[in-house]
Amino acid sequence: MIKYHAMEDILKTQNTDCQQTDNSEASFTKGVDCICTTKRGIARHQKLLEVATAAFLKNGYDGASVNEIVKEAGGSLGTLYRLFGNKLGLFEAVLKIKTSELFDDFESEDVWTDDIKTSLLNFGRRLQSLAHKPDGLSLYKIVVAENSIDKQEIQRIFYTHGPQRANRILSSYLKKQVNCNKMRIQNCDMAANQLLEMIKAPLMKCLLGIVTTQEELDTALYQGVDIFLRGTLVNRED
Numbered sequence: 001m002i003k004y005h006a007m008e009d010i011l012k013t014q015n016t017d018c019q020q021t022d023n024s025e026a027s028f029t030k031g032v033d034c035i036c037t038t039k040r041g042i043a044r045h046q047k048l049l050e051v052a053t054a055a056f057l058k059n060g061y062d063g064a065s066v067n068e069i070v071k072e073a074g075g076s077l078g079t080l081y082r083l084f085g086n087k088l089g090l091f092e093a094v095l096k097i098k099t100s101e102l103f104d105d106f107e108s109e110d111v112w113t114d115d116i117k118t119s120l121l122n123f124g125r126r127l128q129s130l131a132h133k134p135d136g137l138s139l140y141k142i143v144v145a146e147n148s149i150d151k152q153e154i155q156r157i158f159y160t161h162g163p164q165r166a167n168r169i170l171s172s173y174l175k176k177q178v179n180c181n182k183m184r185i186q187n188c189d190m191a192a193n194q195l196l197e198m199i200k201a202p203l204m205k206c207l208l209g210i211v212t213t214q215e216e217l218d219t220a221l222y223q224g225v226d227i228f229l230r231g232t233l234v235n236r237e238d
Contacts, residue, residue: 044073044074044075044079044083045083047073047074047075048069048070048073048075048079048080048083048084048090049090049093049094049097050073051069051072051073052064052069052073052090052091052093052094053094053097053098055068055069056091056094056138056139056142057134057135057138057139060141060142060145060146061087061091061142061146061148061150061154062146062147062148064087066080066087066090069090087150088150088153088154088157091154091157092157092161095139095157095158095161095162096161098130098135098136098139099161099162099165101130102126102127102129102130102166103165103166103169105126106123106126106169107169112173112176114182116177116182116183116229116233117225117229119173120195120225120228120229121221121222121225123169123170123173124195124199124221124224124225125221127166127196127199127200128199128200128217128220128221131200131203132202132203132206132212132217137206137207139158140203140207141207142154143155143158144207163196166192166196167189167192167193167196170192170195170196171188171189171191171192174188174191174192174232175188181234182233182234182235183232183233183234184232184233184234185232191228191232194228195224195225195228198220198223198224198227198228199220199221199224199225200220201220201224202216202217202220
């Protein structure tokens with residue numbers, strides 16, 4: 001079941017200016033702007049997202065049918081379009097919830113401490129935990145392999161809510177450490193990307209169906225963080 005707090009966070013960002021839309025012409029962002037204020041409305045919204053999540057993960061974006069999603073979840077196509085705008089808006093809502101499970105905690109400054117190594121390891125461990133799970137791999141495959149007319153928008157949505165958000169969160173922490181003279185980094189955005197790529201190193205094997213052990217994931221994480229800190233800490237204590 002989709003976490004309720006993630007649902008609440010999405011609903012808080014929505015507004016009441018929602019109009020009935022046509023599937024082929026609606027701007028996908030309109031659906032994300034529609035708010036549910038009643039218990040029944042929230043329950044319907046959540047059920048649609050749960051069924052849609054399963055459909056996208058099992059069948060891919062192009063193979064997922066909004067008609068079948070509505071049939072299983074209940075309600076009508078009109079409700080789906082009113083809530084999400086169109087199929088693309090529904091996919092974005094699903095992706096938002098999945099990435100919220102990964103990133104929401106790290107948006108809080110309380111999670112990041114002055115212990116730089118521990119903070120980076122915690123963030124990297126959470127990133128690996130989602131990226132290398134079946135759901136994470138399935139979403140990544142959708143983005144890479146999708147060949148529908150919505151391909152560019154799917155990739156943009158994924159980048160915005162996934163890699164770009166991860167980079168922004170990590171880069172923000174690195175900048176604070178640079179400002180405190182604890183780290184020496186010329187470009188924190190680039191440095192964040194470089195660290196993330198080292199941490200995600202085993203991902204390609206997973207995408208190709210090659211079994212990746214926990215030991216490999218741990219090695220990528222600890223070695224990546226260690227290499228990164230050797231090149232960026234002002235006063236490193238081994």
